[in-house]
Amino acid sequence: MKISENALLELLNEQDLTFCTSKFTPSQLAHLYVSSALLIEVMSFIKEQLWLQDKLDQDLDIKTTYEKFISPFFLNELKEIVFLQEFLIKSGSGNISNVLKNAKTIEKNILKLIKTRSKDDMKSFLIESLKEMKSHFLSEEKFKEAQDQSLGYQGLRLYRTFDRLDDIFNLNYSLDLNMDIDRVTKERLYQGSGVGVQSGYSTILLALHRIEAEVGSTVIDLGSGYGRVGLVCSLLRPDINFIGYEYVPHRVDISNIACKALGLDEKLDFKVQDLSLKSFKIPDADYYYLYDPFSEETYKYILDQIIEISTRKKVTIVTKGNARGWLSDIAKKYAWPKAVYIDESNLCIFSSL
Numbered sequence: 001m002k003i004s005e006n007a008l009l010e011l012l013n014e015q016d017l018t019f020c021t022s023k024f025t026p027s028q029l030a031h032l033y034v035s036s037a038l039l040i041e042v043m044s045f046i047k048e049q050l051w052l053q054d055k056l057d058q059d060l061d062i063k064t065t066y067e068k069f070i071s072p073f074f075l076n077e078l079k080e081i082v083f084l085q086e087f088l089i090k091s092g093s094g095n096i097s098n099v100l101k102n103a104k105t106i107e108k109n110i111l112k113l114i115k116t117r118s119k120d121d122m123k124s125f126l127i128e129s130l131k132e133m134k135s136h137f138l139s140e141e142k143f144k145e146a147q148d149q150s151l152g153y154q155g156l157r158l159y160r161t162f163d164r165l166d167d168i169f170n171l172n173y174s175l176d177l178n179m180d181i182d183r184v185t186k187e188r189l190y191q192g193s194g195v196g197v198q199s200g201y202s203t204i205l206l207a208l209h210r211i212e213a214e215v216g217s218t219v220i221d222l223g224s225g226y227g228r229v230g231l232v233c234s235l236l237r238p239d240i241n242f243i244g245y246e247y248v249p250h251r252v253d254i255s256n257i258a259c260k261a262l263g264l265d266e267k268l269d270f271k272v273q274d275l276s277l278k279s280f281k282i283p284d285a286d287y288y289y290l291y292d293p294f295s296e297e298t299y300k301y302i303l304d305q306i307i308e309i310s311t312r313k314k315v316t317i318v319t320k321g322n323a324r325g326w327l328s329d330i331a332k333k334y335a336w337p338k339a340v341y342i343d344e345s346n347l348c349i350f351s352s353l
């Protein structure tokens with residue numbers, strides 16, 4: 001068993017959760033963070049499933065024991081955290097809320113602690129956490145693919161499980177609440193939406209994994225929001241260049257502050273830019289990321305520029321939403337290869353020849 005797995009079990013068994021974690025390395029703290037965030041999601045999932053089981057038991061006039069109820073999950077969606085099986089069985093159904101509360105405290109304490117450490121420690125913590133998160137998302141994707149699609153996926157979802165990692169980047173979405181927007185703009189600025197419109201960590205990590213960007217290549221996020229995509233990419237792939245363009249200035253400021261705080265600014269840059277302006281031309285890049293950013297008119301203007309670039313060099317477009325249909329037409333017209341769908345078809349990836 002990993003030190004972090006042991007530590008998590010020890011912490012969960014302790015009454016006092018104001019633990020001394022100074023003995024842990026950033027990488028051990030990362031494992032501990034990922035496990036505690038997972039446990040929070042798992043306990044909420046178990047709570048929900050137990051409620052369904054109880055209803056079914058009532059209908060059938062039977063009583064399923066907690067061990068019998070919980071064990072099959074560890075053969076399937078909870079396979080990755082089988083080290084918690086014994087503990088969860090022992091703590092019983094009456095303790096679910098308590099375990100959930102303790103896992104939340106552990107997660108909060110780790111995030112607080114890592115923010116008191118050096119820049120290098122924070123960076124190592126983030127890199128290790130992201131790597132481990134990626135492996136969980138990949139397993140989840142595989143597991144979902146193996147499920148009977150016609151029934152729809154009903155199991156554990158890790159989509160928002162690691163959102164609190166934003167604390168380390170200091171991504172303060174509350175600034176969106178008082179957004180002073182230009183009432184005449186036709187752009188989709190998602191005012192007030194906060195974290196909801198940023199790519200989830202799962203989406204970013206699965207996309208980065210799939211594109212296998214070459215060393216020295218350039219990725220551009222068109223409508224970069226709070227910079228999550230660039231921050232994650234630069235941490236995991238410091239060998240690639242990343243530019244994010246974003247209309248809303250406070251989002252760009254927050255992105256750049258996070259980037260500098262982690263010393264990522266050599267290859268990562270966020271710029272304030274209204275991409276609909278005819279005075280601005282998109283620079284050449286190898287990869288363009290478009291997470292549903294634009295009005296139809298701007299989308300078409302941007303796609304025309306990317307098509308022009310694709311006549312000179314190979315480009316890959318990672319996209320969501322509206323652009324999918326338009327890009328399928330473009331791909332057909334220019335005989336590009338078939339698009340690849342990932343993240344439960346949330347994203348599709350088009351590449352030119």
Ligand SMILES: C[S@@+](CC[C@H](N)C(=O)[O-])C[C@H]1O[C@@H](n2cnc3c(N)ncnc32)[C@H](O)[C@@H]1O
Binds near residue numbers: 225228
């Ligand atoms: C859905 S968010 C995606 C943010 C980020 N790319 C991500 O995936 O986490 C789209 C962003 O595009 C920005 N946007 C919309 N129109 C824009 C324009 N004309 N120029 C630059 N950014 C724009 C919005 O302000 C918003 O922050």
